[in-house]
Amino acid sequence: SIKQLPLTLIVAATPKNGIGKNGALPWPMLKKEMAYFARVTKRVPIPANTGSVQSDAWKQTNLEGTRRNVVIMGRKTWESIPPKFRPLKDRTNIVISTQDRAMLDGLPEEVLVASDIISGLEALEQRVRDGGALSVGRAFVIGGSSIYRAAMDLPQTKSILMTRINKDYECDTFFSVDLEDSRAGWQLRTREELQDYVDEEVSEEPLMDGNDADQVSFQFQLYQRP
Template identity: 40%
Template sequence: MSSSSTLTAKPSITAIVAATQSNGIGLNGGLPWKLPGEMKYFARVTTGESPSTDPTQQNTVIMGRKTWESIPPKFRPLKNRRNLVISSKGVDVSTAPNTSSHPSIPSALSSLPTSPSPSRTFLIGGSQLYTTCITSTPPMVDRILLTRILEPAYECDAFLEDFTSHTSQDGKEVWKKASHAELEGWLGFKVDEENEEKGTRYRFEMWVLDQ
């Protein structure tokens, strides 16, 4: 592969998100639920099983400004991960290690290493970025890790695009749900498919482009 084709190769991006059955993902700038077990899953997946001590080899999380600001300062930036913040107006991340601000998604992606690396890139919110990346043609993400909140029906004011119903111009479904075994194979660890925590039932799913 030539260096020019390496530079223009489409990066593999995984969106990771928790959403209710009506696709609600947030309320008042935060999460409507508090699920420590689900958050541990998020951290384990986005950090990786054996995060490198070399920041350039660590997994990357991409987020919008509002998502960045919704993270409690003591947990910001997300440790053992490269943090990329998208903001057209800019956001001051000068004091945050391994963190950079970018005016657009293409700008953020251009900052990723071009050499082969075992690291992964995750899109972690918010709703506008999810919509942009999932509804583009072709989608900018090629995998969606969805924690489907089964019950109760939480009140939300931010929503995820209903990607499961997307079809191409020729009527084919854009996304297909992978099996749980395929999810575990991609994760590299075992995880219960359905879970209950603090009265909330949820299911771990993986959706991939139907190619």
């Protein structure tokens, strides 16, 4: 059932878990980091092989384009995405808002609006049945703070793709989960496990990005809980 669909949280945060400032990201445009976010949230996993070479070859060609990943975000995160980039392309966008969608100006009809994560997934399931949306690949929770917190309270949230930004930018919004507190059950996976999860190579060394005035390094991580 869609209610039990695994959820992956994807977030970039400073050493003090800062994620936002004045309705935007706290750091300058980090091209390689944003490109990673876009690639990973778009990439649909190929379904597990069944053993038949012939059927696996069929799946690779024919299931391509039949599934789409989902991105779930709060209303303020939606508004923080540059208009030319929203809805996030090649992904089914779900916006969480207590307001009616009529109150959210200029929201394209393909964007689903719901009052909470589970209701949003149920609305999507209905739209898939109606033939109005592609079936669901992976589902990512992309923020902000209150949506991250709501996702952490759901038992199907077992993976966090964290980008650790190695610089203390001033922030007014935080990721309120202490991944270092072992009592919460979050475990840092190895680089190899991260690579298997995102299906791409991940650098052993921190990456560098930013601009001439503001250089910053960052690293990609995977946390999981049992």
